[in-house]
Amino acid sequence: xxxxxxxxxxxxxxxxxxxxxxxxxxxxxxxxxxxxxxxxxxxxxxxxxxxxxxxxxxxxxxxxxxxxxxxxxxxxxxxxxxxxxxxxxxxxxxxxxxxxxxxxxxxxxxxxxxxxxxxxxxxxxxxxxxxxxxxxxxxxxxxxxxxxxxxxxxxxxxxxxxxxxxxxxxxxxxxxxxxxxxxxxxxxxxxxxxxxxxxxxxxxxxxxxxxxxxxxxxxxx
Numbered sequence: 001x002x003x004x005x006x007x008x009x010x011x012x013x014x015x016x017x018x019x020x021x022x023x024x025x026x027x028x029x030x031x032x033x034x035x036x037x038x039x040x041x042x043x044x045x046x047x048x049x050x051x052x053x054x055x056x057x058x059x060x061x062x063x064x065x066x067x068x069x070x071x072x073x074x075x076x077x078x079x080x081x082x083x084x085x086x087x088x089x090x091x092x093x094x095x096x097x098x099x100x101x102x103x104x105x106x107x108x109x110x111x112x113x114x115x116x117x118x119x120x121x122x123x124x125x126x127x128x129x130x131x132x133x134x135x136x137x138x139x140x141x142x143x144x145x146x147x148x149x150x151x152x153x154x155x156x157x158x159x160x161x162x163x164x165x166x167x168x169x170x171x172x173x174x175x176x177x178x179x180x181x182x183x184x185x186x187x188x189x190x191x192x193x194x195x196x197x198x199x200x201x202x203x204x205x206x207x208x209x210x211x212x213x214x215x216x217x218x219x220x221x
Contacts, residue, residue: 001196001197001198001199002186002190002198002199002200002201003183003198003199003200003205003220004220005205005220005221006219006220007219007220008209008217008218008219008220009163009183009206009217009218009219009220010212010215010216010217010218011157011161011162011163011181011215011216012155012157012158012161012162012214012215012216013105013106013107013151013152013155013157013161013162013163013216014101014105014106014107014162014163014165014216014218015106015107015108015109015148015151015152015155015162015163015164015165015175015180016106016107016108016109016164016165017053017108017109017110017164017165017166017167017168017171018108018110018112018117018120018121019052019053019110019111019112019120019167020052020053020091020167020168020185020187021091021094021165021166021167021171021185022090022091022094022098022108022121022124022126022203023088023089023090023091023094023120023121023123023124023126024088024089024090024091024124025088025120027087027088028081028084028085028086028087028088029051029081030048031084032077032080032081032084033047033048033051033077036073036077037063040064040065040068041065042063042065047059047063050062052167052168052169052170053111053142053143053166053167053168053169053170053171053172054111054141054142054143054168054170055111055112055135055141055142056074056077056078056081056111056112056116056135057074057135058141060073060074060077061074078116081116082115082116082119085119085120085122085123086123088120088123088124089124090124090125090126091185091187091202091203092202092203092204093202093203093204093205093206094124094126094203095124095125095126096203096204097203097206097208098126098129100207100208101208101216102211102216103129103130104155105155105211105216106129106155106216107129107130107131107132107133107151107154107155108121108128108129108132108133108151109132109133109147109148109150109151109164110132110133110134110135110147111135111141111142111147111171112134112135113134113135113136114132114134114136117132117134131151131154131155133147133148133150133151133154135147137150138150142168142170142171142173142174143169143170143171143173143174143177144174144177145159145174145175145177145178145179147174148162148164148174148175148177148178148180149178152178152180159178159179159180160179160180161215162178162180162181163180163181163182163183164178164180164181164182164183165182165183165184165185165203166182166183166184166185167184167185167186167187169192169194172184172193172194172197181198182197182198183197183198183199183200184197184198184199184200185199185200185201185202185203186199186200186201187201187202200220205220205221206218206219206220206221207219207221
């Protein structure tokens, strides 16, 4: 269900996923993971759909072949992702929207840890927000709602009064489980958005419309 121009979005707080929602890191992630899959004889096309939106360690644990050291595989992949940020760019409209929002009204809830998130956001020219929730500070990663519940708490907002912006199924499910209104960033794959989930193509269609009665207001244009 694409949100139509004129749609008003009101919330006590806005919670943004990072990869695929605020920044486009596909080139880097897919290059590194395809090389890893090829080296281990894994079907890249089977692995790819299950990478997005979840913590990196959880993915490595799931796909590392039996007999190999999961921690060692994770550390090698992690080092590559932290050090290779060439090609990471902001999602269209993200820098402009975030710059317009009051810092107290939004934060990021990402499966990446703080070091990786800092590297990627820096490469995209996006400053780290206060009260950011990163993968290493939660016990359970997406699709568990823990991260979004913590994000709402850090912004002193009721999760049911928050809007979550996501792009991956795991993140969408996490936002829904937290009780928030989830809006998907569809990009060039709106057919992959789960039925019944509201979506927009990217963040260029959103305009900050001020704070009204304690709530941040966005309008779809």
